[in-house]
Amino acid sequence: MASPKNCCLIQDSKPVETFTANGLMGEGGGEGLSHALIESQFAHHQKGIARLNNGSFGSSPARVLVAQAEWQQLWLQQPDEFYFGPLERGLVASRMAVASLINACDVGEVCLLDNATTAAAMVAQDVAWAFTESRYSKGDLILLLSITYAAVKKAFQAYAVRAGAKILEVEILLPVHSDAEVMASFQEAFQKARNRGKTIRLAVLDHVTSMPSVVLPIVELVKLCREEGVETVFVDGAHAIGNVEINVQEIDADYYTSNLHKWFFAPTAACFLHCKAEHLDRLHHPVISHNYGKGLIQECAWVGTKDYSPLLAVTAAFDFIVEFVGGVEVLRNHNHKAVVEMGEMLASAWGTECGTTSDLCSAMMMVALPSKLNIQSHEDGLRLRDKLRTHFFVEVPIYFQEKENPLAQRRSTASGTSVLRSRAYVRISFQIYNKPDDYYKLRDAVKLLANKEGGATL
Numbered sequence: 001m002a003s004p005k006n007c008c009l010i011q012d013s014k015p016v017e018t019f020t021a022n023g024l025m026g027e028g029g030g031e032g033l034s035h036a037l038i039e040s041q042f043a044h045h046q047k048g049i050a051r052l053n054n055g056s057f058g059s060s061p062a063r064v065l066v067a068q069a070e071w072q073q074l075w076l077q078q079p080d081e082f083y084f085g086p087l088e089r090g091l092v093a094s095r096m097a098v099a100s101l102i103n104a105c106d107v108g109e110v111c112l113l114d115n116a117t118t119a120a121a122m123v124a125q126d127v128a129w130a131f132t133e134s135r136y137s138k139g140d141l142i143l144l145l146s147i148t149y150a151a152v153k154k155a156f157q158a159y160a161v162r163a164g165a166k167i168l169e170v171e172i173l174l175p176v177h178s179d180a181e182v183m184a185s186f187q188e189a190f191q192k193a194r195n196r197g198k199t200i201r202l203a204v205l206d207h208v209t210s211m212p213s214v215v216l217p218i219v220e221l222v223k224l225c226r227e228e229g230v231e232t233v234f235v236d237g238a239h240a241i242g243n244v245e246i247n248v249q250e251i252d253a254d255y256y257t258s259n260l261h262k263w264f265f266a267p268t269a270a271c272f273l274h275c276k277a278e279h280l281d282r283l284h285h286p287v288i289s290h291n292y293g294k295g296l297i298q299e300c301a302w303v304g305t306k307d308y309s310p311l312l313a314v315t316a317a318f319d320f321i322v323e324f325v326g327g328v329e330v331l332r333n334h335n336h337k338a339v340v341e342m343g344e345m346l347a348s349a350w351g352t353e354c355g356t357t358s359d360l361c362s363a364m365m366m367v368a369l370p371s372k373l374n375i376q377s378h379e380d381g382l383r384l385r386d387k388l389r390t391h392f393f394v395e396v397p398i399y400f401q402e403k404e405n406p407l408a409q410r411r412s413t414a415s416g417t418s419v420l421r422s423r424a425y426v427r428i429s430f431q432i433y434n435k436p437d438d439y440y441k442l443r444d445a446v447k448l449l450a451n452k453e454g455g456a457t458l
Helices: 035-041 062-077 079-083 086-102 116-132 150-163 179-195 218-227 296-301 314-325 328-350 378-392 436-451
Strands: 017-020 023-026 110-113 141-145 166-170 200-206 232-236 255-259 271-275 364-368 398-400 410-412 418-420 424-429
Touching: 035 062, 062 079, 062 086, 062 314, 079 086, 086 110, 086 271, 086 296, 086 314, 110 116, 110 296, 116 150, 116 200, 116 232, 116 255, 116 271, 141 150, 141 179, 150 166, 150 200, 166 179, 179 218, 200 218, 218 232, 314 328, 328 364, 328 424, 328 436, 378 398, 378 424, 378 436, 424 436
Parallel strands: 141 166, 141 200, 200 232, 232 255
Antiparallel strands: 017 023, 110 271, 255 271, 364 424, 398 424, 410 418
């Protein structure tokens, strides 16, 4: 684990253990580490709760939390000395770890923030200035998804729309069966813009959408945006690092951001923003502090007196994944395989379907709820979520889709009859601390509620 007292470049090291679907195996192929050791790293979790919502907040293992506490203690011992040395060296080490994982050309293009919503506000602020400085014209468009994360969408409404931008939404509806369906939705949106004679200045794309969760063909989408003349592309990859592969050179977006506390085990809250070199001088942190005007990296490195330990503990999270799990690729593959297995199990037990094919999900998967539950609104979904938490000790988010997908309104049952598809889904996550029993608990709770007076008790 990278030490606060000796913070340097992360060295290549051979993993001591390798994580497998059946637990942790030692180098020699023996029994290796048991699930009990995994549980010891997450012993701070509340007992008896099936935590199926890693996607929202993530979770840090004990050894990363220890590293964070060491950074906090170092600050408390001598803040002045910490500011003029360990802080800067520690942030550089974290940035270098991230740069190596995302295939960045230069660590100078990677800055650290507290959250992807901060990165979105940063880009939205720059768009607002583009209207103020007449680089953009009133009525120019910003392209967003219908399912863009609400905080990100509101950032562009607060800054860009207020300055003169108009929003063009690309509609994504479950179920999604292929990349081609996603691409067709984007092509339809671009055609609408052409028909209206409008210019799309910025495209805000998700790598992994939050709710509902779908992995989008991000390389192809960025390429399509370039072909359509979109000036700037911002990719919200909040759920990406530690969850799907990121190659920023291949993706070729102007801006790419991802939270490090969701799937990368960093403490709350930690995030990175990759910014192409040509934009570094123009972009600014939305909170102005002493380093304003010294470049984006420096502006993000000091945003006033606050707790920087989550950002400094990123190297500890990196070490945990390498030494304990066996590497980021092992982590991604394990969680993806497990969530697909659990999602398909739930859909089969409930007589429903998954919201995407397996190749369009990450470590999160959408599973349709039984129609007997009679979920007809977002509020109904919240009531079900509360009931699952308080009565069945299952934490899982519920998604209600306001519109039916006109391309797939009905589905065939095993008997050959046709029924309306459900518009209510659970979004299950799988992280290494999860066990199949967590999903069986959800399965049985939903079946019980669905069979109990047709879900009328909700």
